[in-house]
Amino acid sequence: MEIPVIDFSELNGEKRGDTMALLHKACEQWGFFMVENHEIDTQLMEKVKQLINTYYEENLKESFYQSEIAKRLEKHENASDIDWESSFFIWHRPTSTIHEIPNISQELWQTMDEYVAEVVKLGEKLSEVMSENLGLEKDYMKKAFCGGDGDGAAVGTKVAKYPECARPELVRGLREHTDAGGIILLLQDERVGGLEFLKDGEWVKIPASKNNAIFVNTGDQVEVLSNGLYKSAVHRVMADKNGSRISIATFYNPIPEAIISPAPKLLYPTNFLYADYLKLYGSTKFGEKGPRFESMKNMNNNGNILA
Numbered sequence: 001m002e003i004p005v006i007d008f009s010e011l012n013g014e015k016r017g018d019t020m021a022l023l024h025k026a027c028e029q030w031g032f033f034m035v036e037n038h039e040i041d042t043q044l045m046e047k048v049k050q051l052i053n054t055y056y057e058e059n060l061k062e063s064f065y066q067s068e069i070a071k072r073l074e075k076h077e078n079a080s081d082i083d084w085e086s087s088f089f090i091w092h093r094p095t096s097t098i099h100e101i102p103n104i105s106q107e108l109w110q111t112m113d114e115y116v117a118e119v120v121k122l123g124e125k126l127s128e129v130m131s132e133n134l135g136l137e138k139d140y141m142k143k144a145f146c147g148g149d150g151d152g153a154a155v156g157t158k159v160a161k162y163p164e165c166a167r168p169e170l171v172r173g174l175r176e177h178t179d180a181g182g183i184i185l186l187l188q189d190e191r192v193g194g195l196e197f198l199k200d201g202e203w204v205k206i207p208a209s210k211n212n213a214i215f216v217n218t219g220d221q222v223e224v225l226s227n228g229l230y231k232s233a234v235h236r237v238m239a240d241k242n243g244s245r246i247s248i249a250t251f252y253n254p255i256p257e258a259i260i261s262p263a264p265k266l267l268y269p270t271n272f273l274y275a276d277y278l279k280l281y282g283s284t285k286f287g288e289k290g291p292r293f294e295s296m297k298n299m300n301n302n303g304n305i306l307a
């Protein structure tokens with residue numbers, strides 16, 4: 001199965017229509033896709049990965065291999081209830097928590113902030129084109145994530161290493177799950193794979209990212225907001241015997257206070273009197289049903305159009 005690849009530069013080019021259609025299909029049928037030509041600076045991406053790898057080597061690696069998880073695997077115990085990962089989470093918006101990361105260097109702090117500013121722009125653009133593809137206002141998703149009038153969506157990054165694992169048959173890097181939030185933008189290892197997504201009952205292996213392509217998947221809130229049209233796909237990370245894998249996943253999410261619901265435009269009309277439907281049908285039978293359904297949404301049980 002070929003994972004959909006969205007050439008982001010084409011969204012402003014001649015092939016905009018085809019690219020939008022491909023994106024819509026990816027969101028409906030896959031719940032994930034690769035983005036190329038996303039305009040995030042390659043050197044910046046390389047630098048983030050390099051600095052995080054160094055941070056892991058200097059601060060996390062030793063303690064990981066001395067942890068309970070590692071000991072259980074040494075004893076050949078089954079570890080299907082835990083994850084073979086070394087990770088930490090940073091919030092960027094609404095309030096940054098990056099200062100809470102122990103021993104973080106000024107360079108990593110600054111580089112991370114620069115990278116996140118870029119990747120958020122991509123998340124915002126994706127929210128716009130996804131909204132457009134759903135037939136909603138361009139800023140619909142963004143506003144829903146902001147809780148209406150807020151300044152912006154919530155943004156956080158899970159920084160993870162999936163360390164080389166001597167017994168990958170006993171443990172997952174990360175167990176099967178869907179993501180809770182909105183749009184997830186992943187910068188990942190260029191050498192070691194391991195991420196897998198479920199599609200139509202089959203696990204699809206996501207290859208290591210060449211050329212710093214960003215891998216995107218949609219979370220549970222996009223599925224709800226789109227009334228189930230777009231999917232949040234189940235995924236997992238396999239542990240690897242031959243190398244460790246870096247994963248920098250930025251979440252473009254609703255703020256905690258946001259009230260989430262399916263977009264009313266995408267809902268079927270409910271609670272109408274069938275006689276009212278028939279009356280409208282009589283005058284619109286040879287038109288499309290979509291506008292008829294829309295009209296029914298605005299009608300109360302007495303056949304009156306609501307203001």
Ligand SMILES: [Fe+2]
Nearest residue numbers: 177178179235
């Ligand atoms: Fe996930």
